Amino acid sequence: MKLVQAISRRKLALLWLLMLALLVVALGTLVWLAERYESSQVQSQLERDAANVVNDIRSGLTRNVQSLQALHAGDPSPAAWAADASVLLRDHRELLRLEWRNTAVGMVVAVDSPYRAPVFDVLGRVETQADVSLACATAQRFNSAAYSSNYFLPQPDSLGMEVIELCIPLVVSGQARGYVVATYSLAEVLSSLVSRQLTRSQEVSFAEADGARLALRGVARRGTPVFTARQLLDLPGNTMVVRLDSWRGAPGVFPNLMTVLVILMSLALLVVTVLLARDTRLRQRAERGLADALAFRKAMEDSLLTGLRARDLQGCITYVNPAFCQMVGFSADELRGHSMPAPYWPPDLAREYQQRQEVRMAGGAPPREGFSSVFMRKDGSFFPVLVMEAPLINAQGAHTGWMSAVVDITEQRRVEELSRTSQDRLQATARLATVGEMASLLSHELNQPLAAISSYATGSLNRLQTGGAAVDTADLAMAMRRIAEQVERAGKLIRSVHDFVRRRAKVREPVAPQVLLDAILPLVQLQARKLGVQVQLDVADALPPVLCDRSMVEQVLLNLTRNAMQAMEDPAVAERVLVLQVEQIQEWVVFSVSDQGPGISPEVAERLFTPFFTTKDEGMGLGLSLCRTVVEQHGGALSFAANPPQGTVFRFTLPISEPL
Structure with missing residues (x-):
């Protein structure tokens, strides 16, 4: 009996020890979770502060862009611009230097900050021209303000600073007037644009991707756990990392430990009883939920x-x-x-x-x-x-x-095949319509060589009939050569139309840009002579071949040139000049078609590439839409712009063929 009681007491003690151990583990876990939660709150607040810093910097830079653009209101002179720039530099310590540059990024006038010696005395402005040119090239491409990469600028005191360049394109009445270049100090950006409240107990800095700091602000207490937050400052042309460090101490444990212990001990017995009572019901509910989830998943998979x-x-x-x-x-x-x-x-x-x-x-x-x-x-x-x-x-x-x-994907493949067939038919229809419009021009041009051939043949027969044995063979040979020249001229006209109309297999191959122009030039000159248009070619030397489908690109060139000549039919156009220009820009070959017509109104420009939209009485509205589709299928882009002083220029790009 005593042995049984001893065993029972040991079991009871073991159960109590087990419960006590579980309680200690639960307490330790809860305290750890509480500490982790408070740490996460500190980190979350730091992340929000970092986001606020980024917003403050971005808003300040945006306001500065507006102020810099306002310097050119009213088309000021360089002296007036310099005076206004000096006032702006006094109000904004983060700006080290303001420059007015022409369209070639050449210096017009420059003003330095009054708060420090000229910052480029040591390095020289010429050494940083590459950063300015790159920022202005980016600004021109975006047609808005753009920033350069940050770089180190040495100073006379054997120290230096990290700076970035801001370039703003100046456009007046659609024409480029130059650039405004502003030099920012990253350290002064943090000092002037970031709220002082955010830096009282925290350190704000610009950092590299590897953690190296470029500029910082704020002095924080060292020696305690560090909380760090990073945010990306995404600027046009440049992206920087904003880092926020806080040396706030980790949350305390012991001040809240006794309260937690009392509450847990009070709830322990109640929790055990409630858990035992709810366990069965929770199991049944879980089983029902699992069965419903399995049935729902099965229904979804079957559907x-x-x-x-x-x-x-x-x-x-x-x-x-x-x-x-x-x-x-x-x-x-x-x-x-x-x-x-x-x-x-x-x-x-x-x-x-x-x-x-x-x-x-x-x-x-x-x-x-x-x-x-x-x-x-x-x-x-x-x-x-x-x-x-x-x-x-x-x-x-x-x-x-x-x-x-x-x-x-059987149906998808069928739809794609129908789409390709429709595109081929649409292109063939457009090409036949183009040839139909040129039929009258072709008949007019063929009359001239045919009439010349008839005249030379009649003259030769008359000479043979009246000259007898004394016929000069040199004159007959010259007449035969003239007849052959006229026949060749007529043949070239007919072959040009035949090569343009016939349907060829869609094969992309390296083609020289001059070959594309030579293929359409006879057809272009036909309409140019009728309309009194002068055709000028401006083809750069040593252009690389482009990878394209010849027939499709020839269709694009012919559509654009015909549209340009038709735009100059207005009697008010004094000088009718059509310019075909081809040049290379990086890995692209750019084709330009310029006219001197009345231009394109904003209302028409919004719908210019919309299918079936046309401004011509007998137009189909498919020409420009087809042109853009063809160019985009080749990986390029089709755009248009005003052609000062009058007219429009259409440009499209084709990729350079990689060497075999």
Whole structure:
């Protein structure tokens, strides 16, 4: 009996010790969680402060851009501009220097900050010209203010500072008038644009990606845990890291420990009783919820139109949904447990698919965008599919197989084929319409060589009939040469139209820009002579070939030149000059077609590339839309702009063909 009681007491003591241990663990966990929560609150507040710093800097820089743009209000003289710039420099300590530069980024006038010696006395302004040019090139491309990368600027005191350049393009009435260049001190940006309240107990700095600090503000207490937040300051042309450091002490533990202990001890017994009572009900509720979740998931998988397929690491099929079974015509029982080769693989492609799956099983990651394949139905018919595959990870984080989503793209392929066919027909229609409009011009031009041929032939016959044996063979040879020249001229006209009309295979090949111009030039000159337009060519030397479909690009050039000449039909146009210019800009070849017509109104410009929109009485509204589609299919861009003093210039780019 005593032995039984001793055993019971030991069990009871063991249970109490176990409960006490659990209570200590719970208390320690709660205290740790409380400390972590307070630390997370401190970190969250620091993140918000960092975001506020970035917003303050961005807002201040935006206001400065507006102030700098206001310097050119009223088209001031350099002296007046310098006076206004001096006032602006006195009001903004973060600005070290203001410069007015011309369109070639050359200096017009410059003003330095009154709060320090000229900052470029040591390094010289010429050494930093590359940063200014790069910032202004970016500003011209964006048509707005742009910033350069930060760089170190040495000073006479053997120290230095980190600065950045701001370039603002000046555009008056649509014409470039130069640039305003402002030099910022990063340290003064933090001092002038960041709220003082944010830097009383924190340190604000600009930092490199590797953590090196470029400029900082604020003095904080050292020796305690550090909280750090980083935010990106995304500026046009440059992105910098704003770092905020706080030396605020970690949250205390002992002041709140006794309160936590009392509350936990008071609630411990109640919690144990409530947990025991609710345990059964929670289990039943969880079981019902699990059953509902499984039923809901099954219903979703069965309702999907996308086929789902799961395989283990050995390639055996472990799961297929009804949509997949409907695609391939096999039942789930026929597919489940089937290894490679799968029954829906085409026999002639089974070896290729087998090799692809072996690479997958060896650890090769599938493409995230999926890959196209061909499956075979149970009846032997083939259909294209898009397969998106991802690793199958279980609840323990282990890789157990592969999950695939399969989409039948038969209808998509059919629609794409119809779209390509419609595009080809539309292009052929546009080309035939162009030739139809040129038929009258062609007949007029052919009359001249035909009349000349008739005259030379008649003269030669008359000479043979009246001259007898004394006919001069030199005169007859000259007449024959003239006839041959006129025949060749007529043949060139006919071949130009024939080469333009005939449908050629869409093959992209390296083509010299001059060859494209030579192909359309006879047709352009036909209409130019009728309308009294002077055609000028401005082709840069040693241009590289472009990778394009010749027929499509010739269509674009011909449409743009015809539109340009038709724009100059207005009697009010005094000088009718059409300029075809070709130049190279980096990895692009730029084709420009300029006219001196009345220009394009803002209302028309908004809808210029809209299909079926036209300003011509007999136009189809497809020319410019087709041109933009062709250029974008080649990877380029089509745009237009005013051609000072009068007219419009259309530009499009084509990629340079890479050397073989």
